[in-house]
Amino acid sequence: MPPDRATRRAKTLALVTLPVLLLGGFAAATYTPLFRLRDIRVEGTESLRPGEVITRAGIGSGTNVFHLDTGSIVTALEADPWIRSATVERHLPGSVVITVQERTPIARVLVGTTSTVVAGDGIVLPGAAATGLPEIRASVGELTDDDRTAAASALEAIPPVVRARVSAVVAEPTGSLVMDLAGGLSVRYGVGGDQVAKATALRSVLAWASRVHVALAQIDLSVPQAPSATLESGETVTP
Numbered sequence: 001m002p003p004d005r006a007t008r009r010a011k012t013l014a015l016v017t018l019p020v021l022l023l024g025g026f027a028a029a030t031y032t033p034l035f036r037l038r039d040i041r042v043e044g045t046e047s048l049r050p051g052e053v054i055t056r057a058g059i060g061s062g063t064n065v066f067h068l069d070t071g072s073i074v075t076a077l078e079a080d081p082w083i084r085s086a087t088v089e090r091h092l093p094g095s096v097v098i099t100v101q102e103r104t105p106i107a108r109v110l111v112g113t114t115s116t117v118v119a120g121d122g123i124v125l126p127g128a129a130a131t132g133l134p135e136i137r138a139s140v141g142e143l144t145d146d147d148r149t150a151a152a153s154a155l156e157a158i159p160p161v162v163r164a165r166v167s168a169v170v171a172e173p174t175g176s177l178v179m180d181l182a183g184g185l186s187v188r189y190g191v192g193g194d195q196v197a198k199a200t201a202l203r204s205v206l207a208w209a210s211r212v213h214v215a216l217a218q219i220d221l222s223v224p225q226a227p228s229a230t231l232e233s234g235e236t237v238t239p
Helices: 003-029 050-057 070-078 145-157 195-212
Strands: 039-043 083-091 095-102 107-111 114-118 135-138 166-171 177-181 186-190 216-220 228-231
Touching: 039 050, 050 070, 050 083, 050 095, 070 083, 070 095, 107 145, 135 145, 145 166, 145 177, 145 195, 186 195, 195 216, 195 228
Parallel strands: 039 095, 107 135, 135 166, 186 216
Antiparallel strands: 083 095, 107 114, 166 177, 177 186, 216 228
8 A cells, every 4th residue: 555545544544533532531531530429509498408308319429420310310309299399400520509499388188187288289298387377178078189279279379468367268069269367257269270360359359458447258259350348247349
């Protein structure tokens, strides 16, 4: 083979082989201690402890950050009933940031003789304290999962200052909800849905009653765009 052809062939081979060797070397380097987990930061916890989140994530000092499967960790974290959502970020070479959004206790539900606590999406929160929370119950028979979720969602949408006045949310056989507020005030909420609009309407009616100094017996939010109120005198008004 002529020298110039041999030289060209050697250069071509080198050009093809070198990237492969570099990629192979880099791939091997990703398994070295350089990418060993050194720092874990957990953000967003309130009820949970950071250590509990890390344990649920299943990562530790031996974890390789470069090859970390963040999707699997998110799935594992969101399987915890206390965690509504989670994100996992890698910061190479050796740091991980876990951010969680926790569920918040909204109401207590009596199941048989046991009181459980649920979040705003109806998920049961094991170990949560039930003290001071409004009760969700059925007016007749057993409370269904759908009614529990609808009632919890309705409570979650209400501002905390108003929610603190709610003693119970009662699900009727028709699917309608009734809220019992402090002082004997009853709120005909209607069927689940339009939570934000109904929460806004409820706050508006309560503010109106306080402003004009009238005592309410009942509020009807069935049509949140046109809520009505019944005064203790028996008169029905549209605030």
